[in-house]
Amino acid sequence: MGKKLVLTAALLSLATPAFAADIIQPAPVKAPMPPAPIFTWTGFYIGAHGGGAWSKWTGIDPTDPTSTWSSVSASGGVVGGQIGGNYQISNFVVGLEGTGAWSSVTLNAGGPFGGGAGFNLTLKNDYVATVAGRLGVVFDRVLLYAKGGAAFTRDRYSANNGLAGALAGSAAGAFNRTGWVAGGGVEWMFMPNWSVRVEYNYLGFGAITEQPVTSGNLVATPANVKLNIQTGTIGVNYHF
Template identity: 35%
Template sequence: MKKFLLSSVAAIVLVGAGAASAADLPSRKGPVVAPVYAPIFTWTGFYVGANAGYGFGNVNAGTVFGGRTVSIGDLDGFVGGGQVGYNYQVGQIVLGAEADFQGADLSTGSNAFGDSVRTEYFGTVRARVGFAVDRFLPYITGGWAYGNVKTTIGGLGSTDKTHTGGYAVGGGLEYAFTNNWTAKVEYLYVDLGEKNVLNSGVKVGTDFSVVRAGLNYKF
């Protein structure tokens, strides 16, 4: 009986020692890695950017002294500038506001009488409404527009006026290729309204379309 008890105690000690040694051995399992979730992209935030494109449009005029009708023709040329704005996303709806300023080389050239119209800058302040499909954002936009119109009427002189009663409407598609950088293509119709030039009775109105590409950095 005594030998049996001693043998049992010895066996228990050996099993315990083996378990302790096993517990001290390094685990074959790797460290527990917490799951990594990619952040969900959002359009919410401020942004700044630059753009460049092409403008083309019309010049509407009237009649000068002596009954001569002013027919200046179409204008076209390069446009480029910068924009700043803010977007706020609710579900898939993206609401935003954007202001841009454009340098322009929009000109009609001169007709046979020396009449011409030129626009060297314009800008807009617009609202934007878009529908986000992950990183794609088709949108529509519209708001206020302003710009300068240099008008030359042959035999009467020239004038340079800033038109502030215009409007702009359009739409575009923007894509976020990183969480901070986005690229867009956009169409705008800009109407700068009419102004009387040189007290001649001629009201010159300028409207044009703009097709441009842009790059934005989102904060």
């Protein structure tokens, strides 16, 4: 009997440390949370925009070379799209962007640019397009930027002398222009991959020689006409 007690005590003494080791286990260590991704404006984007535009033609009417130097203004809307890319360096962003927009800027009138009283005149910008560099400063998800580069448009000239029969005459022409653009805006990344922006641009086009094609009882002579356009737009971009 004594030997059994001694053997039992020995077995218990050997099992106790292992049993205690099974009970006292260190709590598992949780893996640290991954750091939140750092926001950046770097990347490509595509979007759409729309707003208003204001044009001003200055020169002499091709159908009335005796008229004095004068100017006329027109307004309308623009709707189009843009594509570009940004690269962020610290708190600054550099980028390149191309835009293209259909334009409804149209003037329907008579007078100085219509050969004088009795003439009917239409001046119109078909489209407005730009290729420009952008430079901006960021405040987290807000980007303030300026832009500058090349601008393109086409203006259409159409006139008639308001007469009928053998005395009727008309003139028409389409003239492509290349100039420059300067502007700026503010853009806000309101949710992942999506931003909204407000932008103003001034487009300057130097004087070019315009000579419409005439028919009937109307003569047109070459005339220098210059043009400037201002646009104010709201746009949205999707960032890849």
